Amino acid sequence: MAALLLVVSPVAPVAAAERTQTAAMPAAGAAALATDARLGLHPDKTRFVIDLSRAAEFRVVTAADPWRVVVEFDGVAWAVPELPAPKGLVRGVRRSEAGGRVRLELETSGPAKVLWADMLRPLDGRPPRFVLDIAPMDPLGFLAAQAAAMPSAAAPSPLAPGVQPVALRAPAPPPAAPATAPPAPSQPAALRSFPVPRSKPPLPQLPLIVLDPGHGGQDPGATAVTGVHEKEITLAVALEMRRQLQATGRYRVALTRDRDVFIKLRDRVARARSLGADLFISLHADSISRPGVRGLSVYTLSDKATDREAEMLAQRENRADAIVGLDLSAETAEVAAILIDLAQRDSRNQSLRLAGLVVDRLGREVALLPSPLRSAGFAVLTAPDVPSVLIEMGYLSHAKDAKLLTSASHRKRLAAGLVQAVDGYFGRARS
Template identity: 40%
Template sequence: MIKQKNIIILIALLVLNLVLSPLLSLVSFTSPAYAQSASQPAPQPASEPDVPDEPLTAKSLRLGAIEEHTRVVVELTEAADYKLFTLSNPYRAVIDLPETIWDIPDTIQDKGLVSGIRFGPFKPGQGRIVVDLRGPVNVHKHFILPPSVAIKNYRLVIDFEPATIASFRQVKPTVSEKVSDTVSDKVAVTAPISKPAPSLAPQFTAPTGEFTPKPRPRKTRKIIVIDPGHGGVDPGATGARSREKDIVLAFSKELSRQLKSTRRYDVYMTRATDIYIPLRQRVQIARNRKADLFISIHADAIKKKNIRGLSVYTLSEKASDREAAALARKENQSDIIAGVDFGDQLPEVANILIDLAQRDTKNASVKFAESLISSARGKTVLLDRTHRFAGFRVLKAPDVPSVLVELGFITNRTDEKQLTSIKWRRTVASGMVDAIDNYFRQK
């Protein structure tokens, strides 16, 4: 009996377990503690903190010249809005950007119509690029290119072309233009150029107002402006195998290199490529730079092919001889050859403006000419009556001592061979550096 009872109790417990198990599970699933935790959202992974957008950055700058046009290309990290306008006295183009980091290596170089580029903050939230120009220009076109397969940055492209003073003054502020990536920013010759030291950052008033620069620090180096004659559409004199414009550019670059290597002079060239600069603008470049000395480099030509030798000219009310007068007339025709129209200025240009040349400037020019001749003696053949006088337009800066050097006669076979010789260029340029040193040492 007892055994049967135990079996019955065991069966009853099994049945009870089968009945109660689902109920217990339901109670457990809906327990307040679990229900509370189930109502809360599932934990989410910690989110990354917000990262602000990177500021606009200028990553590189290229400068190129082809024929008479000069192109400036600024690579930017984004397609920023910009404003472009031009100013005069001195000539320059201004590009206003949003606040910009100028992340460009320091390598200084000028090219074509551009003599330098500066960058600095203009006001809070705005950066300013200033393109120093050799003379009046027109902005031929400007636009922004999107990134391409080869170039990951946006490119601000500005093309300059030579202009007259009148057309330069007509340029008004213009704003951003964007074009498709089918347009190229390539130029014939490109080279990076630099940001200046912060102390050289430009200081401007509003574009429509007067520009009043802060007083410049007192200059410690003498400023030399070298003027390679002719260029572009004006080849100058032509020899059997060479052209004057090429000879004088090569010589001017060598003279500039040697002067800069002394670290005693700031040296500028009116042109560094094969472009044409009107005569008056060459003089104005020297005056705008507040030059201490202006040296115009040329090569002579004459029908008598046996004539050879270097000569130096300074400004005079009366030409020293008929040959000097004829040479001045020929050189002064350069603007006409290049198609420059002076309009009603021609009568003024035709006159010799010796009254504008102050006595001290004229005397200083003569003094430097004599120093040049002394240093050149023994380094190259000198023309008889080496120091001559004539009314060259490029010698008419009233406040800058100026000389015009005829390196030799491109029409003479021996002179032409020397004029194209690297060794000869270095030797004669070295003599000119000595003459410049002596000139300033005696002042």
């Protein structure tokens, strides 16, 4: 698994493709003291800050399986009473020490890119600070970087034995302090080496949620004991969920159908992928011959179905669009299989995480089936590069479930729970 590597060390400038930043090292035998660590949430990034007694050498790596950002310091003594609680993109922080090296692992909710990493001089009474800015990254962009790194014969990264490093060119940092503010005598005069951009980078697009109301047109789906068809219920819930998601101002929303039309299962998946969906949620309401069974359940793609899909995607005639954003048609069979597996593995992990959030949030509002987290080979869950879940909202063969699903107030509660699950998935849950 390749990683993205940013190294900061006290060496002379190198070629642009291998550009590094410089930071002063403490005197021999004198460790820099880390006294505080904190996470901050900004509209376009998550910031990690460590207060230090003096500047220190650091290295930053982004990696997958699990998604994480790893920071290592040399010559630092750790005196921070408590690691920061999860915030923004960061789901947890772990620390380890060995051989005079402090290693911090920031587990992230998805692939992350380093916007900026630097050691700031003391200013306005503040101590020297290590500042790291990270933002969500398209999994396909991460895979593309891995694909570019695979032929490399570079030496393994010191942070991840056996992993091939990739040079990372970071965007420019925030503006430096005014030139009239002198640096502290014990610190280097310049700690930043990247040029200031002429214009601000565009803000990232809002996540796109694709909702898939099951059935439609000549395919009515199940019929409730009240006579209502599944296709009508799924569309009503999808429209209500779209309204609530858009009302947050945090998401873009698309529907595979917004009226009573028939759409093939594979076309639903293709639409989500062509739009660049961040999540795909398929809505259904089941029916069964046993009228006593009721409750909600959430499905992700089964392992066997994943294997069959990977085999089909890896066939040469399918490689051009096997993963959106990457044309694998020129790759060897081994490289194509690895990249497809990476994409599927990430999508499956993220799908399971979303499914767990749905059960957690909706379990407070509606009845659940025993063992509500399930897997199956549903065709609408086969996108290798889009986290996908199928929600069976209840059983239309059960009188109570059927009555609830035809109730506008219940559909609002159901949609609200799903919005909370989506918020939790993107780390935007409100307390």
